[in-house]
Amino acid sequence: MSTAQVTFPLAPVYKRKGIAFHQALATAIFPEGSDSMASPHVQISYTDEARRGQSTEIAYDYLINATGPKLNFGATPGLGPDGHTVSVCTAGHAVEASAKLQECIARMRNGHHQTLVVGMGHGTCTCEGAAFEYVFNVEHELRQAGVRDMADLIYFTNENELGDFGVGGLVFGQQGFETTSKLWTESLFRERGVRAILGAHAERVEEGVLHYEQLDGTRSELAFDFAMLLPPFRGAGLQVFNRNGEDVSSSMFAPSGFMKVDAVYDAKSYDQWSAADWPKTYESTAYPNVFAVGIAFAPPHQISVPRTSPNGTVITPAPPRTGMPSGVMGKTAALTIFDRIKLGNSAEAHQASMATMGAACVASAGTGLTKGSAAAMTMYPIIPDFQEFPNGGRSLKDTFGEIGLAGHWVKYMLHVLFIYKAKARLFWHLIPE
């Protein structure tokens, strides 16, 4: 797909809906006001061409922090487009990655064997599903180009086993048997001839060489010709100031930069984790008129079993919370604000915990209307509840996975629907999250 098929200008959409739009970077929150403005406000710095770099303050009655992640390439020296690897986290990154992949394919056509690495650029990354679909799309491209036999394709991940996806793996009911996402994913890796390096933390990247540590504490090097490694995520890095101008960022944000909401953040061991730890309303505990949704809220802990190497390096996927759950959280916060404007601040908050929420994930494994394929998965709930579902923590009836052409059709249909919805076209609100 071209950049034009996945991006569009936001200003006309907001103008049509009568919403004031500022293309800007939020830099600080003043939830109690400041000397310059008595009411709560956000300080922003414009990023559009006309006003780039100019700052202003926007007053608010309610604030939703939906910044998404800061791409923390700096966590691993040499990682990212400014280093020695490519990324697919933005449309621009994906275009660059595609060009580099085509150069790699051209070298293979000239008879040069190539090593391609796809995966996670740090031991605490999330979004394993995105790397999973990218590695199988690359594999598909290599076959289409007729150079598959010239490539060593390696999936490099912080997951302890394939099929973890940052959600601790899934147990499916399939044709009268229980099977696991591990077996299902390994089968696809075997079928497509993709190697895997598991439980790995990228320590640093040099030109053509990835240095990494694994959960058993061993340190190794991997030479590559092409590497797409996703960065770990951080919060956007907003500062918070109280009425006296004192920095109180730690009252609203976790050290990771994500906003603390109504979750249980007490330090607990894995066997003490509970589905009830996860937030329900996404309200800041410090200021209840402030919400954080999607990647912007601080999760109470991982979903996958936490693991550390003998050297003390944390190698565990962070919990995924993009896509469908993000949409549901955003809508939940909006409904709460709507009720409070209409009924007053005592109106009860709407709830949408990831512990009672289902999710669908469709991971592309190759494009084409008749030749494409994708892995379609659903899970319920997202956060395993071992008390309600002792066998695997999730409903066997509602958790499933399937690979095939239909998955690609579903992926394409969802793409068209979500772009339509994001443009707020006629009946957009009927399209679910």
Added chain:
Amino acid sequence: MDNAAQSIASAPLPTKKTLRQRQSLFFQAGRFISINARIMLMVLKGSH
């Protein structure tokens, strides 16, 4: 062979019938409806 390679090497491969079904337009039309129904079920379960 490391543990990951061993585990992948011992994973079951799809049969020729399964591979045909994964690309069959007729069969996949039915799966398209089924997957969408399952996703809608997740949407309903996520509605609060």
